[in-house]
Each structure stands twice: as C-alpha cells, then as structure tokens.
Amino acid sequence: MDIFSAGFLNYLIALGTMSGIYAVLCLGLNLQWGFAGLFNAGIAAFFAIGAYAAAILTTPESPNHLGGFGLPVVAAWPVAMLLSGALAWAIGRICLKVQGDYLAMATIGIAEVIRLVIKNEEWLTAGTRGISNIARPFEALPTPWNALAFLGLVAALVAGIYWAAERAWASPWGRALRAIRDSDVAAAAIGKDVTQFRLEAFVLGAMVMALAGALSAHYFKFLGTTATEPMMVTFLVWVMLIVGGSGNNRGAILGAALIWVIWSATELLTNRLPGEWITRTSYIRVLLIGLLLQIVLQRFGKGLLPERPPRMIDDRPKSG
Amino acid sequence: MIKVEHISKSFGGIRAVDDCSLEVVRGSVTGLIGPNGAGKSTLFNIIAGLFPPSAGRVLLDGEDVTGWPAHRLFHRGLARTFQIAQEFSRMTVIENLLAVPPKQSGESLFRAWFAWRKVIEEERGLRVRAREVLEQLRLTHLEREYAGNLSGGQKKLLELGRTMMIQPKVVLLDELGAGVNRTLLGELAGEIERLNRDHGYTFFVIEHDMDLIARLCDPVIVMAEGRVLTQGTMAEIRRNEAVIEAYLGTRRQKTAAQARR
Numbered sequence: 238m239d240i241f242s243a244g245f246l247n248y249l250i251a252l253g254t255m256s257g258i259y260a261v262l263c264l265g266l267n268l269q270w271g272f273a274g275l276f277n278a279g280i281a282a283f284f285a286i287g288a289y290a291a292a293i294l295t296t297p298e299s300p301n302h303l304g305g306f307g308l309p310v311v312a313a314w315p316v317a318m319l320l321s322g323a324l325a326w327a328i329g330r331i332c333l334k335v336q337g338d339y340l341a342m343a344t345i346g347i348a349e350v351i352r353l354v355i356k357n358e359e360w361l362t363a364g365t366r367g368i369s370n371i372a373r374p375f376e377a378l379p380t381p382w383n384a385l386a387f388l389g390l391v392a393a394l395v396a397g398i399y400w401a402a403e404r405a406w407a408s409p410w411g412r413a414l415r416a417i418r419d420s421d422v423a424a425a426a427i428g429k430d431v432t433q434f435r436l437e438a439f440v441l442g443a444m445v446m447a448l449a450g451a452l453s454a455h456y457f458k459f460l461g462t463t464a465t466e467p468m469m470v471t472f473l474v475w476v477m478l479i480v481g482g483s484g485n486n487r488g489a490i491l492g493a494a495l496i497w498v499i500w501s502a503t504e505l506l507t508n509r510l511p512g513e514w515i516t517r518t519s520y521i522r523v524l525l526i527g528l529l530l531q532i533v534l535q536r537f538g539k540g541l542l543p544e545r546p547p548r549m550i551d552d553r554p555k556s557g
Numbered sequence: 558m559i560k561v562e563h564i565s566k567s568f569g570g571i572r573a574v575d576d577c578s579l580e581v582v583r584g585s586v587t588g589l590i591g592p593n594g595a596g597k598s599t600l601f602n603i604i605a606g607l608f609p610p611s612a613g614r615v616l617l618d619g620e621d622v623t624g625w626p627a628h629r630l631f632h633r634g635l636a637r638t639f640q641i642a643q644e645f646s647r648m649t650v651i652e653n654l655l656a657v658p659p660k661q662s663g664e665s666l667f668r669a670w671f672a673w674r675k676v677i678e679e680e681r682g683l684r685v686r687a688r689e690v691l692e693q694l695r696l697t698h699l700e701r702e703y704a705g706n707l708s709g710g711q712k713k714l715l716e717l718g719r720t721m722m723i724q725p726k727v728v729l730l731d732e733l734g735a736g737v738n739r740t741l742l743g744e745l746a747g748e749i750e751r752l753n754r755d756h757g758y759t760f761f762v763i764e765h766d767m768d769l770i771a772r773l774c775d776p777v778i779v780m781a782e783g784r785v786l787t788q789g790t791m792a793e794i795r796r797n798e799a800v801i802e803a804y805l806g807t808r809r810q811k812t813a814a815q816a817r818r
Contacts, residue, residue: 404670409656409680416645416656422607423643427657427719428631437666474654484647546649546701549684 243381250384252501256494257391258452259516262474263481263489264398265445271484271544272411273438274418275333276341279348280446281470283321285355287447288454290317292368293361295455299370302363310374314451322449325440333435339359352465367461371454380430391452395490398445402486407547413440468523476526482540491542500526558583558727558759559604564613565783566599573599574610575783581727586760587751588774588791590767592804596783597763598640601731604761606630606639618726632659634726636719640763641711646705650696653704654687655680655713657722683722690718693748695741709736717745721752725803727759728752734766746772768792779803 249534262284269275277283287481294313308316328347332340355362362368375386402497405411414434419433454460467516473496481492503525507518533541559581566574574596581587589597608622616622617633627634645653661683662668663676691697694714699707704715713733720728721725730749734742746769752758770777771791779786779794781803787794794800 249631314810401670404673405666408666408676409661410666410669412648412652412656413664415648418654419645419647420643422627423639423645424604424656425627426631426639428628428659429656430628441666532773544647546647546703548650549651549680 246381247384250381250388252312252498253481254384254388254391254456255501256497257388257395258449259400259474259477259493259497260395260490261391261449261452262446262470263477263493264395264402264486265442265449266474266478267442267483268402268405268438268445268490269442270478271486271489272406272414272418274437275439275442277340277344277439277442278471279339279344279346279351279467280474281465281467282344282348282351283325283443283446284450284453285351285465286324286461287317287450288319288322289355289362289450290447291451292371292454292460295372296368299335299363299368301366302359302368303361304368310372311453314448314499314520317451318444318447321450322440322444325443326436329436329439333439335497348467348471352462352467352504355465356462365462365467367459369453369459371458371460373458377530387456391456394448394452398448399486399490406486410434410437411547414416420510440515442523469546472523473526477541480530480540482542482544485540488540488542488544492540494530495541496526499529558618559761560614561600561604562614562616564600564603564610564615566596566608566610567706572783574603576613577780577784578613579778579785579788581759581761583759584750584753584757585760586773586775588770588777589761589763589780590765590770590777590794591780591786595780597780597805598731600780601729601761601763605635605729623713629815634724635729636725636727637729638713638716638720638721638731640731640735642709642716644704644707644712644715646703648704648716649683649701650704650707651687651691654684654690654718654722658683658686659717660722686722688719690762691719696719710738710741713737714741714745717748726754726756727761730760730762730764732763732765734764734769736787737794742766742769749773 262280266277266280269277290469291301291313293304294306294308294316296304297307306522318410328343332343356364373387374390375383378386407494413429415425417431425431450464453464477492478489480496482488500522503522507521510518558577561577564574564577564617565572577596577600577601591597602608606625608687609649614621615659617630617635622630622633641653645656662672662679669676691700692760694717696711696714696718697794700712704712717733733745737745749760753760754795762774775790776788778788786799786803789796795812
C-alpha cells in the first residue's frame, strides 16, 4: 500500500475525525461518571438529540421531515446542546436525589423512548429513511482541504472542551463533585447541595454529548436511525472511557482514539473472513472489543491513564 | 443550642426513637450514652438532617429546623462526624479539608472558567487554614496521601479536622474514639476541651469510652429503648440504679434485643 496515496490520507483524516467526535462524547461522559459518579446508560439519547436537532435546524426544506429553518451551523449547535441539556435537567430533577441505580434505569428507558420516537415520528425525523443533504462546514474547499479543515474544527473543539474540563477538575467545583462521588452523606454534612452539584455535572455532560451528535450529523451529511444505536454510542463510549481511565480527561481522549482505531481495524480483519461469516461480523467485532476491555482491565485496573488528584492550585513545592 | 422535643422515629414496626426530648446547652460538652440499640445514632442522624423524624421538633439555636436537609444545617453552624468514617477516599487528605469551607467562589463553574484569579487567591487562604488544622491533628506528613489509605483512627481525626475548617456553633461527634489509639485519644480530648473553652464550640458526643465521657462531658444524657432515661454528671450517672439496669439488667434485655433487630 502506498502510504502517500490520497486514499490513505483520507483514511487517516477519517480516523482522526471520528476519534475526535468520540473524544467529545468521552469527555462528556467523564463529566458525569468520572467527576460525579453518575451512571448514564443512555448516552445515545443525548447524542441523537444533538444530531437530529442540528440536522433539522440546518437542512433545507424537505417533504420528508420537519425542516426549512435554514439556521447556520454556529446557531444550530448551541440550540442542539440546550435541548439535550433540558432533557438531562428534567431527568436529573427526578432521579438525582437518590443514588446510582435509578439514574441508570431512567437513562436506559429514555434512550429507548428517544430511539422509538426517532424511528416512528416520520414527520419530524423522516424515520428510517433518514435526513440527507446536511451541510458540512468547509465542504466548498477543494479536497483534501475540506476534510482537513473539518478535522481541524473537531480538534479545536476537543481542545476547548479539554481545557474547560481540566479547569473544572482543578477547581473547587470539581472537588465538591468528587467529594459527593466518594461519600454523598459526608458531602451533605459539609454543606454541599448534593442534588444541585450532580444536576450541573449531568446537564453539562449531556450538552457536550449533544455537540458530538451534531458534529457527527454534519460529518456524515446524512443522519439515520443508526445514530441511536446503543452499541455504537453508549457501549463503545463506556469502553473508551474505562480503557482510557475515568476521572482523567486525557484518559478520555486517549481511550476514544485508541478504541476507535482498534474498532476500525477489526473491520479490516472481519472483511477477510470467509463469505458465510461476513454476516456475523457485527457481533464478532463487539465481542472482540469486549475481550479487549477485559484484557486492559486485568492489566490496568483503573485504565491506561488513571485518575489523579489535580495539582494543587498554584502551590509552590515545600522545601524539605 | 440544640433542643429536641418529643422526637419519634419508626423503621417498619420498630420504634428506634420514642418520644425523646433533650437539650444541649450552649457552651457545653454534652455526652450521650446508652446500650446498643438505644436510639442514639438514630437521634443523631435526625438532628443532623439525614432523615426527618416521624414526629416531634428539632430546634437549632432557637430556630425550628425539623426536616431540614444536612447541607442547610451545616450553613447554620451544625457540623458532624460519622460513626463509620466517611472520608472522601479518592481525594488527598488536604483536599478533604479544602472541600469544607462554604461559599467558595470556585464552586461556581462560571467563576472557575472566567474568574480564575479570584479562585486562586481564595484557595491560598484556605490552604493556610487547612495546614494549621493538619498541624494540630499531627497529620501534616500525610497531606498528599489519599484519605482512603489512612488508618481508621486517622480517618476519624480527619473528620474532626473537617469540622475545624469552619467556626461551627455545635459539633456532633459520633463515636470519635472508635479505632483511635489511647495516646492520640487523650490529645483529641485536649483538642475538644480547647475548642470548647477558647472558641466556644458546643459539642454533643456519642461515645462508648466511659473514661473519655467522664473527662469531657457535663452533663451526660443516658438513652435506653429510644427514650431519655436520666441526665446528670458522670458521677451521678454511675450511681444511678436505672442506668445500671439498662446496661446490665435482665428485665430489659429482651426488649433491647428486639429494638436492635
């Protein structure tokens, strides 16, 4: 294979772009799980809301689905994030007063509801036909600059979210959340409003996930019901965060890139399988990723980059 | 400082606390003792806002705070430690203390992102205070250790340290002595006496170590079967027939065992 060929370059750009989109998802999940210990089992719901909101708001009018708003991307993405945040707020108001399990159940349920709505409410989402003609930023540029520019946009967003998440981790806000995660009764006993802090982390994480959804819709220029698949969104993102290291923002990014590259590589592998096995590839790939997760966890119990307490704010090392 | 009026609390069919009334006087170190299952911890948890009572009122500094959540009570000056230490295990020892002070501007994400200088300035002040507390508790060498790696006694100390990060009006100590070695416990008692004498902290103490109770507490309240049995100095309590019976007696043993279950 000629590594300088245009095909290979495109492949690399695609790998990078998808890694970046998954990194955004992972950073969002880390805000919820790594910071606050909130188990979100319905990542796909927030991702799909972001994707569909961005698609519907920016596409030209179509008889197949709601649309014709013609919003520019920069205006549509914040709206997509706000919608997802609003859903998270509503779920959180009900579920965050109590520990763990209820939130997991509620998010699984909501994700399923959202999936069915997207599939069945055709006036809104065009159902299984999907939404096409979604504009991708920079697509007027000549190849490969258009794809590179979009990759640059994704990378810039990852960098921005990383910065914001690192600052949050180092701040007293992150400290209060970690305290709540470790012992909510003790955190309440030192005056922290447990529900409020959890709600903030949950909503913020959901908004970040929606941004990933919007990015993905514009990247593929087409949006179908596969965007709501728990396997490709919820499951894979959890694997990424756990492998990379939950509670570590760099771990979230590393895990996203690593698992995405491996996931893509398994496709090359399974494509070489004999004919009668080809139809079975989808679950063979998932099985391989599951095995990989087990191996990594045996060797690195807390992920490749384990959680560390933030360096103390502006503290000079003590002499002696 | 704390007034408990006719508090009852049932769990299923069991009355853990049964029409209990008592008062913790401002400036006192009041002890609460009683056999296992007497309802001491349940009463503590009601006062601390962990769960509301089935009936009755709790007054804090004259204000009716019945059913208030724990975090609101803290802002009114009520601090506590736990029977089983509730350290923030994946945070360092100093972070456990730094998390305590209320109204930190860095607890707002907006200010953490856009007013970082102010956050840093505040943080410097908090750290000075946290290191003083660590010094007093002789935990300085463990400043950057994960709290989860401390021994049971050190975790108890850290919990006391958390209450020292602010100026609470009243501190509830739930079996502070459990797991703390004798020497250290003596120093801790000295610390409590000092905070009480010099800083006017009121303490309300559950303790099984009678020597510690005798040294620190006046008055001592005795609970049995969800009610207040009697109250007085330790010397009076030791002579009280009903107390001896509650701890050792045969007649009540069966019902006490039922209450525990």
